[in-house]
Amino acid sequence: MSSSSAASIGQPPPPAPPPEEEKKCLNSELWHACAGPLxxxxxxxxxxxxxxxxxxxxxxxxxxxxxxxxxxxxxxxxxxxxxxxxxxxxxxxxxxxxxxxxxxxxxxxxxxxxxxxxxxxxxxxxxxPTNYFCKTLTASDTSTHGGFSVPRRAAERVFPPLDFTQQPPAQELIARDIHDVEWKFRHIFRGQPKRHLLTTGWSVFVSAKRLVAGDSVLFIWNEKNQLLLGIRHATRPQTVxxxxxxxxxxxxxxxxxxxxxxxxxxxxxxxxxxxxxxxxxxxxxxxxxxxxxxxxxxxxxxxxxxxxxxxxxxxxxxxxxxxxxxxxxxxxxxxxxxxxxxxxxxxxxxxxxxxxxxxxxxxxxxxxxxxxxxxxxxxxxxxxxxxxxxxxxxxxxxxxxxxxxxxxx
Amino acid sequence: MSSSSAASIGQPPPPAPPPEEEKKCLNSELWHACAGPLxxxxxxxxxxxxxxxxxxxxxxxxxxxxxxxxxxxxxxxxxxxxxxxxxxxxxxxxxxxxxxxxxxxxxxxxxxxxxxxxxxxxxxxxxxPTNYFCKTLTASDTSTHGGFSVPRRAAERVFPPLDFTQQPPAQELIARDIHDVEWKFRHIFRGQPKRHLLTTGWSVFVSAKRLVAGDSVLFIWNEKNQLLLGIRHATRPQTVxxxxxxxxxxxxxxxxxxxxxxxxxxxxxxxxxxxxxxxxxxxxxxxxxxxxxxxxxxxxxxxxxxxxxxxxxxxxxxxxxxxxxxxxxxxxxxxxxxxxxxxxxxxxxxxxxxxxxxxxxxxxxxxxxxxxxxxxxxxxxxxxxxxxxxxxxxxxxxxxxxxxxxxxx
DNA sequence: TTGTCTCCCCAGGGGAGACAA
DNA sequence: TTGTCTCCCCTGGGGAGACAA
Structure with missing residues (x-):
């Protein structure tokens, strides 16, 4: 009954709109990144x-x-x-x-x-894509406690720069997956020692995509300043x-x-x-x-x-x-x-x-x-x-x- | 790290054992009940x-x-x-x-x-099957608050009788689904007015089977005193x-x-x-x-x-x-x-x-x-x-x- | 008889730094 | 640099009767 008044961070994204044109082109960069380099x-x-x-x-x-x-x-x-x-x-x-x-x-x-x-x-x-990174998820990344640990160089290269005058530095990341569905994450730089983390929004993504340790996620920052987000499930035997x-x-x-x-x-x-x-x-x-x-x-x-x-x-x-x-x-x-x-x-x-x-x-x-x-x-x-x-x-x-x-x- | 010491009620059941024989016969009664009367x-x-x-x-x-x-x-x-x-x-x-x-x-x-x-x-x-009931799930049945409301006659006919000397009368139901996976439910008779409810274990079942309001569940009490549990998803358009x-x-x-x-x-x-x-x-x-x-x-x-x-x-x-x-x-x-x-x-x-x-x-x-x-x-x-x-x-x-x-x- | 609501309470999860590999 | 752990706090959901259709 609660009218979803605000598309605030951490909300599960709305389901993908029904594809009006089946032929709709999905993002080629992201497709190739998910398909692999060969x-x-x-x-x-x-x-x-x-x-x-x-x-x-x-x-x-x-x-x-x-x-x-x-x-x-x-x-x-x-x-x-x-x-x-x-x-x-x-x-x-x-x-x-x-x-x-x-x-x-x-x-x-x-x-x-x-x-x-x-x-x-x-x-x-x-x-x-040139500006991208791919990380294989660890047990901690997919655990129920806490979010996603972003490799430092990857975060600096691929994510928009943080305002380090804030304490702690944090921002909202919006990334689109291969179905053009939007995912929002809180990107924060904290901890002792300091590290980049995705917190709010991450666990919703993990469960929606049914990610487990060993699967991979990849982020692309393309020329149009769009942040793209892809996944690669580990090749599980008998998955099909x-x-x-x-x-x-x-x-x-x-x-x-x-x-x-x-x-x-x-x-x-x-x-x-x-x-x-x-x-x-x-x-x-x-x-x-x-x-x-x-x-x-x-x-x-x-x-x-x-x-x-x-x-x-x-x-x-x-x-x-x-x-x-x-x-x-x-x-x-x-x-x-x-x-x-x-x-x-x-x-x-x-x-x-x-x-x-x-x-x-x-x-x-x-x-x-x-x-x-x-x-x-x-x-x-x-x-x-x-x-x-x-x-x-x-x-x-x-x-x-x-x-x-x-x-x- | 917590060793699953007790297969207590409400625990998600273990995943189905890998079928050793692909040809393993599944329960014919249950199959027909799920397939429908025609x-x-x-x-x-x-x-x-x-x-x-x-x-x-x-x-x-x-x-x-x-x-x-x-x-x-x-x-x-x-x-x-x-x-x-x-x-x-x-x-x-x-x-x-x-x-x-x-x-x-x-x-x-x-x-x-x-x-x-x-x-x-x-x-x-x-x-x-003679001794069975089928109920289309209501919004309350599938909501996050509370369990499954069992129609009274159905509960009396299909479930093992409760000990009404207890206050409130309750028991553990064990039902097997079509993959022979065991599901445990707390069956309790309570409320004002009194009614039969499945509480603990129900929500796990609903989310595991991805049931939504409009889908149906059916319980069979067969001659061998086994309680069988089937589901029928509502015919959602474009589901396949x-x-x-x-x-x-x-x-x-x-x-x-x-x-x-x-x-x-x-x-x-x-x-x-x-x-x-x-x-x-x-x-x-x-x-x-x-x-x-x-x-x-x-x-x-x-x-x-x-x-x-x-x-x-x-x-x-x-x-x-x-x-x-x-x-x-x-x-x-x-x-x-x-x-x-x-x-x-x-x-x-x-x-x-x-x-x-x-x-x-x-x-x-x-x-x-x-x-x-x-x-x-x-x-x-x-x-x-x-x-x-x-x-x-x-x-x-x-x-x-x-x-x-x-x-x- | 049973569907929905609200209320209560607690387990489990998100979010934090500690610590070590 | 980053994976894991533990701790803390709070939300969200399970479980109860109230109430009405």
């Missing part, structure tokens, strides 16, 4: 390569169910589909704030594929529920049948890419694919580097050696470049690294100059339609070979 | 009719997205598939407690269909989130492709039936289908009755008139019996009643005696394989015509 989205209007195999991996990870034998074969569905990327929209799960992207793809028809020339179409670099809408088998079939149908009719189809659930990106820029598959020679025994995200959401290189080049799934997906490289990892933490990677994920240490490789790595395999045309593309590549191709991510 | 599940081992069209309706309702034009046609997928029902398991969503059933179906091959005779295979009547795993288009395609593949290979497939999300049951006992389609004559203008669940989760008959008999979706599903009857409803609350129903849902007021109708209603339509064989079945039906066929539900 995630990049291809540019709208460019051509990409879609791997149903990788999509299948994501669905398997999301439904906690590996694909089994009951899936029909789609003989007309190649392991990779070259597509026009018509649309990319960024989203975040309303319940969990988990970021994901929706992409509308249209497989090229053979004619279009032959018309192709190699553009310098790379993805949008996952532009990590199997849907009660459709069996995981039917989901797998749906993904494959939708892609096969789109390929057969050259019509658009829609996929979701879930960066933090999916083991690997399965829609990559065509140019990145071409560079990796046709312009990089690799061989067994070759050393390589590969980027991974660290616990603290920065980037680290891991070293490894190529041990084999073969089909990841010779039965279902013969002659696929998806995870065609079997690798060994230098470090003993290799349990967390994938045993198989794709060519475009790795950076071989011995590189060849950028000229068309007339003898691609795996000539023994028959070429699929999508690949056959790429051959023709290559002769044009040499012309534009001087153009510096920069990796996405 | 829901029945076909018996394992019997034959059923599966309607991809109805399944599609459920997926559309669950994803909040109607099927649009991008769905490929599956010319070999008939509007109804006669299947052997190999397995039915009852489940409840871990997050929301929403009940659903998983069924494993295997389409009969033509040979099996011809071998068919009409068994008296009806579904398991949704056995509503669109999944970020697979696009709704791909889900629709998946459902159809999975059924088509199973029909083509006579292999098993798995579906989820979500009684409270799905507009109508889409897996029904074969015998019920045959009786409705072949042994009931209906015509335009005919009056009929149909059962609906009321707000208070009891059953009510609504009256209507048949206005048309036609295909619900002539383009995608021609010659389908799914919602082939267009109806008008007597009451002005007709907005909530469906404009189209299926034959087996209604009870025509003018019934004909039970003999084979040699001229089924819609002879103009070509018969699908699944139906053609039913013709042959009919001659055998007449032999067993004396067997009383009782409706499921």
């Amino acid at each position: 995630v990049c989205l291809p540019t709208v209007g460019t051509r990409v390569v879609y791997f149903p195999q990788g999509h299948s991996e994501q669905v398997a990870a999301s439904t906690n169910k590996e694909v089994d034998g009951h899936i029909p074969n789609y003989p007309n569905l190649p392991p990779q589909l070259i597509c026009q990327l018509h649309d990319v929209t960024m989203h975040a799960d309303v319940e969990t704030d988990e970021v994901y992207a929706q992409m509308t793809l249209q497989p090229l028809n053979p004619q279009e594929q032959n018309d192709a020339y190699l553009p310098a179409e790379m993805g949008i670099m996952s532009k990590q 529920m199997p849907s009660s809408v459709l069996s995981s088998d039917s989901m797998h079939i749906g993904l494959l049948a939708a892609a096969a149908h789109a390929a057969a009719t050259n019509s658009r189809f829609t996929i979701f890419y879930n960066p933090r659930a999916s083991p690997t990106e399965f829609v990559i820029p065509l140019s990145k694919y071409i560079k990796a598959v046709f312009h990089t020679r690799i061989s067994v025994g070759m050393r390589f580097r590969m980027l991974f995200e660290t616990e603290e959401s920065s980037v680290r290189r891991y070293m490894g050696t190529i041990t084999e080049v073969s089909d990841a799934d010779p039965v279902r997906w013969p002659s696929s470049y998806w995870r065609s490289v079997k690798v060994g990892w230098d470090e003993s933490t290799a349990g967390e690294r994938p045993p198989r990677v794709s060519l475009w994920e790795i950076e071989p240490l011995t590189t060849f100059p950028m000229y068309p490789s007339l003898f691609p790595l795996r000539v023994k395999h028959p070429w699929y339609s999508g690949l056959a045309c790429l051959y023709h593309v290559e002769s044009k590549i040499s012309v534009v070979g001087a153009i510096s191709l920069h990796y996405c991510c | 829901v029945c599940l076909p018996t394992v081992g019997t034959r059923v009719v599966y309607f991809p069209q109805g399944h599609s309706e459920q997926v559309a309702a669950s994803t909040n997205k109607e099927v649009d034009g991008h769905i490929p046609n599956y010319p070999n997928l008939p509007p109804q598939l006669i299947c052997q029902l190999h397995d039915v398991t009852m489940h409840a969503d871990v997050e929301t407690d929403e009940v659903y059933a998983q069924m494993t179906l295997q389409p009969l091959n033509p040979q099996e269909q011809n071998d068919a005779y009409l068994p008296a295979e009806m579904g398991i009547m949704s056995k509503q 989130m669109p999944s970020s795993v697979l696009s709704s288009d791909s889900m629709h395609i998946g459902l159809l492709a999975a059924a088509a593949h199973a029909a083509a290979t006579n292999s098993r497939f798995t579906i989820f039936y979500n009684p409270r999300a799905s507009p109508t049951e889409f897996v029904i006992p074969l015998s019920k289908y045959i009786k409705a389609v072949f042994h009931t004559r209906i015509s335009v203008g005919m009056r009929f009755r149909m059962l609906f669940e009321t707000e208070e989760s009891s059953v009510r008959r609504y009256m209507g008139t048949i206005t048309e008999v036609s295909d619900a979706d002539p383009v995608r599903w021609p010659s389908s019996y799914w919602r082939s009857v267009k109806v008008g409803w007597d009451e002005s609350t007709a907005g909530e009643r469906p404009p189209r129903v299926s034959l087996w849902e209604i009870e025509p007021l003018t019934t004909f005696p039970m003999y084979p109708s040699l001229f089924p209603l819609r002879v103009k339509h070509p018969w699908y394989s699944g139906l053609a064989c039913l013709y042959h079945v009919e001659s055998k039906i007449s032999v067993v015509g004396a067997i009383s066929l009782h409706y499921c539900c």
